[in-house]
């Protein structure tokens with residue numbers, strides 16, 4: 604059996620975590636076309652007869668092409684999708700073919716640490732991690748108990764690994780890959796304040812640069828967390844803000860007030876040079892003017908902002924007729940609008956206006972920090 608990660612056209616620098624865990628469990632290699640797209644038919648070189656594809660909403664048609672091509676070359680091959688505990692990553696759901704491999708162990712300390720060497724893209728990851736250009740990925744928790752209607756991660760069972768288990772993974776991985784920075788990929792890292800603080804205390808001695816790339820909740824953020832994150836080496840954080848219109852926030856069940864968002868962002872800006880806000884264009888109840896106000900608000904608060912398009916639930920529901928599995932890309936170069944809240948040309952216009960404010964590169968280590976890290980790596984062998 605072997606796994607294939609189809610080209611999804613976004614997040615090339617982030618491993619497919621469902622495949623990372625599953626391939627480690629089964630000890631099978633991963634042909635990773637998302638991080639190394641070419642040669643685009645190299646999955647055909649593997650004469651195995653049992654191919655499992657990680658099918659996602661944004662690579663559905665590419666996954667179909669891969670399945671068909673493999674079947675043509677190896678008519679007796681079994682072709683399945685990977686289905687399991689990790690059903691969403693970076694806001695995009697994983698999907699199933701009729702025949703599927705179910706890997707459904709509970710996300711916990713029982714999991715072995717992901718063995719990225721099983722990915723055929725590992726040399727690129729190795730290089731980028733060691734150069735400090737890409738962040739090593741860490742999942743400390745999975746799922747989210749909140750109910751935000753626009754979010755694929757909503758209302759899912761919340762699973763946590765212990766902080767000690769996460770730190771152990773980081774230590775082993777750092778020794779092996781010599782990465783300069785890592786990022787936490789949790790759906791919502793700050794669900795539990797004590798856990799965030801414990802993590803910060805325990806990661807601090809490692810003297811690493813790290814990033815809360817996915818959106819934190821503003822209502823669960825305070826001065827103590829900000830200090831703790833900062834002191835532990837966190838160099839960048841993001842909030843899932845979505846809108847600064849109270850009615851829109853209410854309609855999407857965000858469970859936060861504009862005041863709470865403003866307070867959290869002000870605290871973060873005081874402590875961090877790089878703060879990012881995620882916003883959504885075209886949410887129910889929004890308008891061009893309201894979304895424009897969000898953009899101006901972000902500028903006023905001196906934060907980077909990442910605007911993506913709203914995908915109405917029926918279009919994001921795989922069981923719906925209007926489901927858009929193969930082209931619903933709501934952020935990145937090829938993103939386009941799907942919401943009818945206001946004219947889509949206006950949504951597109953706003954998206955383009957926000958391009959400049961998008962956060963592109965993680966803040967890099969300064970020269971002194973980089974030198975110290977290299978020295979540490981040399982000493983630790």
Ligand code: SF4
Pocket residue numbers: 747748749750751754755756757758790791818820843
């Ligand atoms: S808190 Fe964040 S991860 Fe949780 S449902 Fe809301 S947007 Fe999604």
